[in-house]
Amino acid sequence: MNVPFLDLKIQYNTIQEEITSALQNVLDSTSFAGGPFVEKFEKEFAAFCQAGFAVGVGSGTDALWIALLCLGICQGDEVITTPNTFIATAEAITFCGAKPVFVDIDEQTYNMNSDLLKGVITTKTKAIIPVHLFGQPADMDPIIKIAQEHGLFVLEDACQAHGAEYQGRRAGSIGHAGCFSFYPGKNLGAYGEAGAVVTNNAELAEKIKQFRDHGQAKKYFHSMIGWNARMDGFQGAVLSVKLKHLPAWNEARRKNAKLYNEFLADVNKVQTPVEADYAKHVYHIYAIRTKKRDVLMSGLTEKNISCGIHYPIPLHLQDAYRSLGYTQGSFPVAEKCAEEFLSLPMFPELTEGQIEAVGKEIKLFFAQ
Numbered sequence: 467m468n469v470p471f472l473d474l475k476i477q478y479n480t481i482q483e484e485i486t487s488a489l490q491n492v493l494d495s496t497s498f499a500g501g502p503f504v505e506k507f508e509k510e511f512a513a514f515c516q517a518g519f520a521v522g523v524g525s526g527t528d529a530l531w532i533a534l535l536c537l538g539i540c541q542g543d544e545v546i547t548t549p550n551t552f553i554a555t556a557e558a559i560t561f562c563g564a565k566p567v568f569v570d571i572d573e574q575t576y577n578m579n580s581d582l583l584k585g586v587i588t589t590k591t592k593a594i595i596p597v598h599l600f601g602q603p604a605d606m607d608p609i610i611k612i613a614q615e616h617g618l619f620v621l622e623d624a625c626q627a628h629g630a631e632y633q634g635r636r637a638g639s640i641g642h643a644g645c646f647s648f649y650p651g652k653n654l655g656a657y658g659e660a661g662a663v664v665t666n667n668a669e670l671a672e673k674i675k676q677f678r679d680h681g682q683a684k685k686y687f688h689s690m691i692g693w694n695a696r697m698d699g700f701q702g703a704v705l706s707v708k709l710k711h712l713p714a715w716n717e718a719r720r721k722n723a724k725l726y727n728e729f730l731a732d733v734n735k736v737q738t739p740v741e742a743d744y745a746k747h748v749y750h751i752y753a754i755r756t757k758k759r760d761v762l763m764s765g766l767t768e769k770n771i772s773c774g775i776h777y778p779i780p781l782h783l784q785d786a787y788r789s790l791g792y793t794q795g796s797f798p799v800a801e802k803c804a805e806e807f808l809s810l811p812m813f814p815e816l817t818e819g820q821i822e823a824v825g826k827e828i829k830l831f832f833a834q
């Protein structure tokens with residue numbers, strides 16, 4: 467059976483009329499850069515995240531970079547995050563002139579191990595970026611406690627966690643600000659590039675709003691040196707349509723994850739994802755772990771089951787970050803996970819038959 471890793475077309479087919487009409491509205495109003503469709507989405511998304519404000523920007527990378535800049539992170543500062551994330555988390559730190567400092571991850575949740583934070587905080591540390599990897603929030607309480615003790619900002623990288631919850635609170639609304647990506651494959655994906663910063667701090671929201679629009683408070687009145695990082699009108703309109711469906715799509719992902727867990731429960735060479743007691747996981751990625759990852763992946767590919775690896779090389783071992791001076795062995799848990807992670811097909815419209823087929827092939831593989 468053919469099981470794609472992700473199929474955006476199936477989902478588009480279910481909302482085609484709503485999308486076409488939303489896009490037509492943008493065409494009719496010619497509000498292409500920023501404008502009312504973005505503003506409408508910002509209000510809706512802030513409410514969805516249980517936050518005071520959302521500011522639409524060009525991508526998740528923009529969201530992280532601009533949020534850090536507007537929090538005042540600059541040359542000479544250090545920002546702590548994990549090496550088990552997409553490179554954009556660290557790039558945003560680097561492009562503020564600051565230095566990424568990594569801590570290892572927790573072996574159950576694959577998120578920041580807060581026990582290790584105190585060991586890397588220096589006088590230069592200004593912020594912590596927990597990444598809610600795969601759709602499961604990091605354990606925020608201990609992170610926030612340590613941040614408060616040391617006067618640090620907490621910026622949530624919620625780029626994979628739209629609608630995820632930490633003790634009933636929505637991801638992105640817990641720290642000083644939260645950053646989202648609406649890259650097309652995300653749980654809430656645009657039809658192009660887009661991102662947002664969410665915060666309860668009105669002053670920070672206003673600063674980010676001005677920054678993303680060349681630092682202007684009013685047309686051609688520039689109160690600061692900013693950048694062009696506006697969300698475009700088509701993306702705002704598409705995201706408003708899709709946001710209405712997100713709760714149902716997240717529930718479908720959770721159901722799919724439960725089915726995978728059941729099908730794989732008796733395969734003892736496979737570790738299925740663990741949903742922490744504090745969390746509502748939204749399974750952007752359903753990653754299993756196995757020591758036979760590469761052979762299993764080839765076997766599944768031969769059977770037309772597409773898988774992914776998130777991520778094959780932790781950031782501290784990437785060529786791009788060699789200058790930080792970390793080596794193999796610096797973060798043993800992240801390194802082990804990178805060798806063992808295998809992301810199985812996951813999207814809301816996966817059928818039970820497809821999930822069963824994937825489960826069967828994995829069982830057959832380990833029975834040989």
Ligand SMILES: Cc1ncc(COP(=O)(O)O)c(C=O)c1O
Pocket residue numbers: 525526527528551552554555597623625626646647648649660661
């Ligand atoms: C954890 C994480 N952070 C940041 C980003 C960057 O988002 P974007 O691709 O929208 O720039 C992504 C997107 O893949 C991500 O998964």
